[in-house]
Amino acid sequence: MFEKEYEIFWNEQVRQAQGQRLDMLRRDLTGTKKLLEEVVLPVLGTVEGLELEFEMISLSGVKIYGDVCHPKLRIVFEEESFVTHAEKITRDRFSFERARARSVAMLGYTYFPYSRDQLEKKASFCQRNLYEWIGRFGNAQGAGMLELPVYEREVLRFALLCNKPFQLKEVSQWLQLKREACGKIVRKLEAKGFILPIGGGLARSHKFMFTEKAVALLHGRN
Incomplete structure (x- = not known):
């Protein structure tokens, strides 16, 4: 079998x-x-x-x-x-x-x-x-994600699917929004501890990576 x-x-x-x-x-x-x-x-x-x-x-x-x-x-x-x-x-x-x-x-x-x-x-x-x-x-329902504003939720969802560091231009493609609006969303996610910059700050367009806190949110961990 x-x-x-x-x-x-x-x-x-x-x-x-x-x-x-x-x-x-x-x-x-x-x-x-x-x-x-x-x-x-x-x-x-x-x-x-x-x-x-x-x-x-x-x-x-x-x-x-x-x-x-x-x-x-x-x-x-x-x-x-x-x-x-x-x-x-x-x-x-x-x-x-x-x-x-x-x-x-x-x-x-x-x-x-x-x-x-x-x-x-x-x-x-x-x-x-x-x-x-x-x-x-192992809770893969991602219920905790629903507590986030929709644009923040989508950035995390795409980032987790992407499975690699991402740039602001990719966020703009995911959300179909201008760079300035995406920058505000990314800054909010960073302030909440869901993403972190890699190699520099937002202004210099360095990459970002989701954190274990973001993964835990997806899995519904307390």
Whole structure:
């Protein structure tokens, strides 16, 4: 039953993919399959809303990929084999993996890694971890967003979908408003702690990034 569901899911993901992500989907995904079979599907009950080899842009500007992602819940699942992620890893690769985890966090995702050994020997424990996370943080209804003025809400919504630092000109495109009006909206969001400037201030058109407070608002966390 799982094999058939996975095959349909994988084919759909391949059909929608292109470029480097398509290449990633065509590699050996044995660990990802194990992750889905032992933890993600038993807990979530469906593949709906999931993306394999989820593409993100790291803080250094390069593309990085998460094994499995649920964008609405903003959680990235990883299967990590000891051999490939620890035993045979180089120092440069170790540093890259740490920077990659930081990038995932900065993009507003929860990074949720599982070791291959745990998936094979302690699947129920792994499932319990995910159940606990969902119980605390998994409300994806975004009810708290409704408390914001509509333009502020839309900026956060687009920023969260964008998943990377954004500029004022992009806000203008999202809202179809002039730069001056968008600047006021951005300043209000910054004052409320929902976004922060990266590399400079508003006047110099530097980039902005949403904060964990914005993610918490989306998830309805207290």
